[in-house]
Amino acid sequence: MYPWHGLWRLSLWLSRKLLFLWVRTRTLDAQLERLKALADKPLCYVLEHPGLADMAVLEQECIRHGLPRPGDGLAQGGLKEWRAVAYLRRKPRRSRKGRPGRLERLAAAVQAGQVDDVVVVPVSVFWGRSPDKERSVFKLLFSEGWALVGRLRKLFMMVFHGRNVLVQFSEPVLMSQLVTQEPNPALVARKLGRVLRVHFRRLRIATIGPDLSHRRTLLNQVVASDSVRRAIRRYSEVNKQPLHKAVARARRYANEIAANYSYTTVRIGERVLTWLWNRLYDGVEVGGVDRLKAVSEGNEVVYVPCHRSHIDYLLLSYVVYQNGLVPPHIAAGVNLNLPVIGPILRTGGAFFMRRSFRDDPLYAAVFRRYFALNLAKGVAMEYFIEGGRSRTGRLLPAKPGMLAMTVRAYLREPVRPVVFVPVYFGYERLFEGRSYISELSGRPKEKESVLGIFKALRHLRREFGRVHVNFGAPFFLDGMLERHRPGWRSEPVEEDERPGWTGPVVEELGEEILRRINAAAAVSPVNLLAMVLLATPRQSMVEQPLVRLLELFAEMLRQVPYDEGVTVTELGGAEMIAYGERLGLLERRPHRLGDVIMLAPKEALLATYFRNNVAHLFAIPSIIACCFIDKPVQAVERVRGLARMVYPYLGGELFLHWTPEQLEVEVDRVIDMMVGRGLLRRDSEGEQACLRRPAPHTPEAIQMWILAQCSVQTLERFYMTVALLAKHGSGTLRPGQLEDLCHLMAQRMSMLFQFSAPEFFDKSLFRGFIGRLRKHGVLRTDETGLLVFDQSLVQAMDDARQFLGDRLRNDILQAMNL
Numbered sequence: 001m002y003p004w005h006g007l008w009r010l011s012l013w014l015s016r017k018l019l020f021l022w023v024r025t026r027t028l029d030a031q032l033e034r035l036k037a038l039a040d041k042p043l044c045y046v047l048e049h050p051g052l053a054d055m056a057v058l059e060q061e062c063i064r065h066g067l068p069r070p071g072d073g074l075a076q077g078g079l080k081e082w083r084a085v086a087y088l089r090r091k092p093r094r095s096r097k098g099r100p101g102r103l104e105r106l107a108a109a110v111q112a113g114q115v116d117d118v119v120v121v122p123v124s125v126f127w128g129r130s131p132d133k134e135r136s137v138f139k140l141l142f143s144e145g146w147a148l149v150g151r152l153r154k155l156f157m158m159v160f161h162g163r164n165v166l167v168q169f170s171e172p173v174l175m176s177q178l179v180t181q182e183p184n185p186a187l188v189a190r191k192l193g194r195v196l197r198v199h200f201r202r203l204r205i206a207t208i209g210p211d212l213s214h215r216r217t218l219l220n221q222v223v224a225s226d227s228v229r230r231a232i233r234r235y236s237e238v239n240k241q242p243l244h245k246a247v248a249r250a251r252r253y254a255n256e257i258a259a260n261y262s263y264t265t266v267r268i269g270e271r272v273l274t275w276l277w278n279r280l281y282d283g284v285e286v287g288g289v290d291r292l293k294a295v296s297e298g299n300e301v302v303y304v305p306c307h308r309s310h311i312d313y314l315l316l317s318y319v320v321y322q323n324g325l326v327p328p329h330i331a332a333g334v335n336l337n338l339p340v341i342g343p344i345l346r347t348g349g350a351f352f353m354r355r356s357f358r359d360d361p362l363y364a365a366v367f368r369r370y371f372a373l374n375l376a377k378g379v380a381m382e383y384f385i386e387g388g389r390s391r392t393g394r395l396l397p398a399k400p401g402m403l404a405m406t407v408r409a410y411l412r413e414p415v416r417p418v419v420f421v422p423v424y425f426g427y428e429r430l431f432e433g434r435s436y437i438s439e440l441s442g443r444p445k446e447k448e449s450v451l452g453i454f455k456a457l458r459h460l461r462r463e464f465g466r467v468h469v470n471f472g473a474p475f476f477l478d479g480m481l482e483r484h485r486p487g488w489r490s491e492p493v494e495e496d497e498r499p500g501w502t503g504p505v506v507e508e509l510g511e512e513i514l515r516r517i518n519a520a521a522a523v524s525p526v527n528l529l530a531m532v533l534l535a536t537p538r539q540s541m542v543e544q545p546l547v548r549l550l551e552l553f554a555e556m557l558r559q560v561p562y563d564e565g566v567t568v569t570e571l572g573g574a575e576m577i578a579y580g581e582r583l584g585l586l587e588r589r590p591h592r593l594g595d596v597i598m599l600a601p602k603e604a605l606l607a608t609y610f611r612n613n614v615a616h617l618f619a620i621p622s623i624i625a626c627c628f629i630d631k632p633v634q635a636v637e638r639v640r641g642l643a644r645m646v647y648p649y650l651g652g653e654l655f656l657h658w659t660p661e662q663l664e665v666e667v668d669r670v671i672d673m674m675v676g677r678g679l680l681r682r683d684s685e686g687e688q689a690c691l692r693r694p695a696p697h698t699p700e701a702i703q704m705w706i707l708a709q710c711s712v713q714t715l716e717r718f719y720m721t722v723a724l725l726a727k728h729g730s731g732t733l734r735p736g737q738l739e740d741l742c743h744l745m746a747q748r749m750s751m752l753f754q755f756s757a758p759e760f761f762d763k764s765l766f767r768g769f770i771g772r773l774r775k776h777g778v779l780r781t782d783e784t785g786l787l788v789f790d791q792s793l794v795q796a797m798d799d800a801r802q803f804l805g806d807r808l809r810n811d812i813l814q815a816m817n818l
Contacts (some may be wrong), residue, residue, distance in 0.1 A: 078114030128161030288471035393612030398510025422472030428465030468522030535709035540598030547573030
């Protein structure tokens with residue numbers, strides 16, 4: 001093609017062979033299959049900057065993945081190019097002969113019909129992934145950064161980061177589509193260049209993070225901001241201290257809060273965590289990564305995971321980094337700022353916050369400004385909206401603090417769209433399991449300490465099964481703001497201002513995040529074993545019926561999925577039992593008539609945690625089954641009505657995602673599924689369509705009874721609360737008194753009649769139900785703070801009887817001395 005083409009190919013071959021004696025690459029495979037499907041068309045790769053090392057890496061990855069090689073050039077139809085790669089430059093440049101650039105020549109070839117189409121493939125090569133730090137010597141020699149690099153620095157990058165090269169093929173662009181929109185090849189090339197420059201910049205931010213100021217510079221910006229300076233003056237006046245002492249205190253607060261992100265810590269942490277996960281877990285299953293990558297470029301990503309364990313912090317950063325994105329800065333409780341451990345977490349991206357800001361306005365001002373500056377810079381953020389780790393396995397109601405701070409910061413500086421990414425963690429064993437049970441039983445929470453961390457090392461000898469990380473459906477803050485306040489962009493918000501209309505936004509935001517976390521649940525064998533066995537009187541079953549129930553529960557979730565983001569184990573029932581035995585969750589008692597499988601005594605209490613992780617997935621089937629506990633036949637419309645009656649309270653506790661309009665459709669879908677599986681039979685009485693439960697003592701009747709038990713404890717708490725209100729009468733109890741009475745009564749019920757699970761009498765569950773009764777107008781508070789109600793509460797009590805058998809109702813009334 002050209003006389004020097006063979007010589008250039010030889011130099012590229014030699015460079016590649018020499019380079020890969022040292023270099024090790026990893027390619028993200030998101031677009032590889034699509035590129036292979038387009039391989040019959042001419043492929044031209046686009047690199048951000050020219051460089052023989054990047055070209056050699058690209059050539060090697062194309063060989064490895066079976067893609068056309070850039071060194072082979074383009075020769076198809078009338079198209080002749082001696083190499084299939086183009087470089088972006090700040091300004092389009094032409095050779096001394098006035099020859100147009102390669103992208104322009106490709107556009108001209110497509111327009112002239114010399115070739116049907118050309119596929120343009122942006123490719124990014126990252127030699128290590130370290131955010132820039134101004135005035136950092138480390139940056140000048142070693143790290144992947146934002147500035148153009150010279151040959152010497154590139155050499156150092158190859159030496160120090162050659163074992164950690166990330167290659168990403170981005171979504172291809174079809175030149176024919178661009179030519180159709182713009183007939184001038186020169187304009188097509190310029191437009192494509194602008195689009196690709198924006199793409200490369202956004203991808204670089206998503207992968208290595210935005211330009212980070214030197215930590216000292218960032219803290220100076222925090223202290224020098226108007227809002228913090230006003231807080232400093234107020235502090236000085238209120239506490240009668242010199243201004244310079246107030247400034248020094250603000251600077252101490254900033255140092256206490258701020259992260260000190262270090263690429264070295266991240267790289268070492270990756271190695272350590274890879275070893276740790278392999279030692280602890282059988283694997284880390286990740287779902288929904290495509291959802292995350294679809295919104296990671298050009299947006300301010302805020303990760304909002306559920307909080308199950310201290311492992312959450314490490315696990316999310318690890319998974320994000322492994323998938324080619326920059327680890328987020330994490331809002332961590334100041335209780336984790338321990339000697340030795342705190343500085344390590346800080347360099348890994350943690351910034352520390354106190355539990356409450358109310359007593360120190362200066363601290364609040366410093367924290368808010370630090371957070372807002374990072375948000376405006378595009379730093380990926382992570383915080384736990386539940387406020388603390390869940391001790392019961394259920395999601396906790398959202399705390400408004402960090403969400404409100406995010407909303408106000410975005411209203412003041414809407415630099416780039418804020419997108420929330422819900423994250424679900426699913427564990428099969430927990431480090432903190434025993435301490436959770438102790439705390440629910442009333443023992444004080446054990447403080448975090450360095451000694452406690454070393455004690456936890458003994459767990460390395462145990463098996464923890466698999467761990468699941470599922471990314472839920474992301475959503476943008478802009479849409480919610482528009483619904484609540486159309487035209488909000490035209491209303492400037494001062495730094496200290498708290499617009500009153502943002503309160504409902506924050507409340508809806510928290511509920512939406514929790515619903516989306518639940519919609520990304522991972523159902524493991526441990527979840528299903530706990531769900532089924534805890535529904536039995538002695539937490540045990542004969543093996544074969546247990547196998548059938550496990551397979552039924554798993555198949556129900558596949559046949560009528562809660563959400564497309566939910567993942568369900570592929571193991572069969574017998575395999576689940578074997579898995580539970582290997583983890584020590586189950587014990588097998590041999591018997592001549594068939595082995596009995598039971599929860600291990602030491603694991604039974606903790607199994608409630610794993611049942612509660614997925615309780616929301618079985619809520620509607622279980623409620624339908626409850627309708628038939630004491631009645632063999634129910635009208636279809638009656639079943640729908642009972643589901644509508646209980647849904648506002650059950651849905652609020654479990655963060656179910658159906659609207660009232662969607663609920664009836666879901667109930668009908670579940671009924672159809674249950675009829676298809678023989679759990680119900682369609683019948684009719686007169687003109688009414690009815691449903692009939694299976695005949696007693698059949699396998700299907702046992703399955704229906706087990707399914708109903710999945711919601712019985714929740715319904716018992718509801719009935720107990722309403723019965724206590726009815727017993728004491730309207731206008732006699734305050735909300736706190738009713739909460740205490742419910743807690744004590746549930747404790748008594750647990751001791752008298754039930755498997756003693758501390759989560760059954762968890763105060764927060766009663767508090768939430770009482771709050772929902774008030775929200776829906778069933779309960780009201782009079783001017784003296786007493787709870788008042790009318791006949792609708794008595795009617796609710798009568799309806800609730802439909803879900804509980806006579807024995808359970810009598811147990812509750814007996815415990816209440818009624």
